[in-house]
Amino acid sequence: MVAEMTEKIKDLKSRKRAVILAHYYTRPEVQAVADFVGDSLALSIEAARTQADIIVFAGVYFMAETAKILSPTKKVLIPDPEAGCSLADSCGADDFAAFKKQHPEALVVSYVNTTAEIKALTDICCTSSNALEVIRSIPADREIIFAPDRNLGSWLKRQTGRENMILWNGACHVHEEFSLEGILALKAAHPEAPVLAHPECKEPILMVADFVGSTAAILDYAGRSSATEFIVVTESGILHEMNKKYPDKTFIPAPPVDSTCGCNDCAYMKLVTLEKIVAALETERPEVVVEESVRSAAERSIRAMLELNR
Ligand code: 13P
Ligand code: SF4
Secondary structure (H helix, E strand, O other): OHHHHHHHHHHHHHHOOEEEEEEOOOOHHHHHHOOEEEOHHHHHHHHHHOOOOEEEEEOOHHHHHHHHHHOOOOEEEOOOOOOOOHHHHOOOHHHHHHHHHHOOOOEEEEEOOOOHHHHHOOOEEEOOOOHHHHHHOOOOOOOEEEEOEHHHHHHHHHHHOOOOEEEOOEOOOOHHHEOHHHHHHHHHHOOOOOEEEOOOOOHHHHHOOOEEOOHHHHHHHHHHOOOOEEEEEOOOOHHHHHHHHOOOOEEEEOOEOOOOOOOOOOOOHHHOOHHHHHHHHHHOOOEOOOOHHHHHHHHHHHHHHHHHOO
């Protein structure tokens, strides 16, 4: 069944001049059919430069929307439009516009995990891969609004020593759920294994981590480290790429507080299936559409981020 669908996707892709971009958190079989797999920064860069006519975005809605904002003349398809994001949902445009009004002097930095409307209200976007670089590029005396992730924002404040950052109170349901007790138990059982954590995790988790970084940075660290076992505190889809890249190393997923399976999945990312990719390619639907005035304003803040990464 998987093999059959994979063949069908290959055929549809070449006939329609389509490209599949997939995030590391999607299902292994979805990552396997993608032309490009990456973290949210790498996917934004790829979306901006692809020559394909159609982009099938195997990921969550804000990522597909970012691709459409950067490539407005291309058809961007999202296999399941219900694939949302608790972080993006935690920051509504009306509430955010009112919050911004309370701090008229502040520069707005938003994580890409936001809607197009929030990006349109933003001066510069960031991802977890370049958030430190973005904050450090802003003069130290300039007040900053950081949205929407309070954990990433607090981590950035601790890393940069900046007190003039005002944080929006949002969080990711996956990264907030990791169990400190569970991680400490894994550390006791595997004392040589470094703990690798995503900065969307809560502070007590980040305090016991040996390395804090984006999905791509975690992958890179695992490759460079001489350790052979790692405790991985981020969405468990990343284990597929880790095992593929470093087959001689062992990656142990950290457990969430309420867990029967021992790992932590983003339910939204797992909504993307091979069946839905086939249907999207066949029908060229559902298509991501962004109203032009919002799109052009949002593009400014994403391009400001991409300029820093040149
Ligand atoms: P990355 O920026 O590491 O890809 O993370 C995206 C995300 O959704 C984290 O939960
Ligand atoms: Fe959003 Fe969290 Fe899922 Fe990432 S893991 S897409 S931040 S809900």
